[in-house]
Amino acid sequence: MEHNVVFFFFITGLVFGSFYNVVGLRVPHGKMFSSSRSACPSCHNILSWKELVPLLSFFYQKGKCKHCGKAISPLYPIIELFTAVGFAFCCLFINSPLEIGIGLLLVSMLAIVFVSDHTYMIIPNQVLLFFLPLFIIYRIIVPTNPWWLSVLGGIAGFGLIAIIILLSKGGMGAGDMKLFSVIGYLVGFPHVFLTLFVATIYGLVFFLLQKLLHKGESPLIPFGPSIILAGGTVFFYGSTLLDWYFSLYY
Ligand SMILES: [Zn+2]
Structure with a gap:
């Protein structure tokens, strides 16, 4: 380049x-x-x-x-x-122009969500409603096989965070749930599960960093940025990650 x-x-x-x-x-x-x-x-x-x-x-x-x-x-x-x-x-x-587009969208979404999640602990609906149609258009141009795996990814993303909210009694918010649904649609099923795993690792790293920077207090961690970062990681490197993981066993 x-x-x-x-x-x-x-x-x-x-x-x-x-x-x-x-x-x-x-x-x-x-x-x-x-x-x-x-x-x-x-x-x-x-x-x-x-x-x-x-x-x-x-x-x-x-x-x-x-x-x-x-x-x-x-x-x-x-x-x-x-x-x-x-x-x-x-x-x-990133090599393909369409995937560069998805990369730019994810970076943009991450920047905006980070600002509002960090400042107000809010992930605005308007932001999600702006990005979702663009991801849907991408999936129409570059379809997953079969198409309902994308939809199932969106539903699973919503459901997974809903379960976490119920179990943790409000550890995450409705914004995280809707955001993970949008990201779940992009990465599809079953990659949505890998995304949750990667997001948890990013969340943990952010938590430890915050602990180091603000000694003593345990700050609230906005989980939104971790979800988007994990979505990007899995979208571009999900298959590589899974190949590497399974190569450890076989
Ligand atoms: Zn001034």
């Missing part, structure tokens, strides 16, 4: 990442389209374009608002950088 193309994906990712911050923060409040200009959450000064350059503005302003000096959440540059690296990664390591 040419360097120029990878760089183009990286820069596009920075711009989209900046947009996903806004989507993730505004959609749960239902004001995505009402207040158009970005403002500082502390002093409410409208931000100029110089303060809205992805990644660069944050470092140029040393992580502080130019007007009131309040610290800007590191979530902004983290999501911008994550989306940029994710887009470049898809361009570098």
Whole structure:
């Protein structure tokens, strides 16, 4: 892959990442389209374009608002950088154009869900309703054989989290259930079970990281990002993972 193309994906990712911050923060409040200009959450000064350059503005302003000096959440540059690296990664390591599309969609979904799940512990329905039709279109163009394995994956994803919610008495939310149903549709049956297993491992890693970063307290772990990350892992490497697993026994 040419360097120029990878760089183009990286820069596009920075711009989209900046947009996903806004989507993730505004959609749960239902004001995505009402207040158009970005403002500082502390002093409410409208931000100029110089303060809205992805990644660069944050470092140029040393992580502080130019007007009131309040610290800007590191979530902004983290999501911008994550989306940029994710887009470049898809361009570098995925061969078929359609699958690059799925990779970009998963990175985008992960960025948006991370922002709202981390900030409000909410996975907005609007976000899921945006991505589900795109996954359905992909499955129509590149069908699983037979087609009902996708549908069964969606139902199983919903059911698995419903059972966990019942057993753990609310360890997860309805948002996780709907999200896992969308991801279950994409990976299909029986890969949906492998996805749950991988998501649990990611969740555990995030939990231990949080424990290390915030010593003493045991923080609530948003499970949404782990589900999407696991969905991507299984979508692209599920068969490789299973081959490797069974090769240990035979
Ligand atoms: Zn300010």
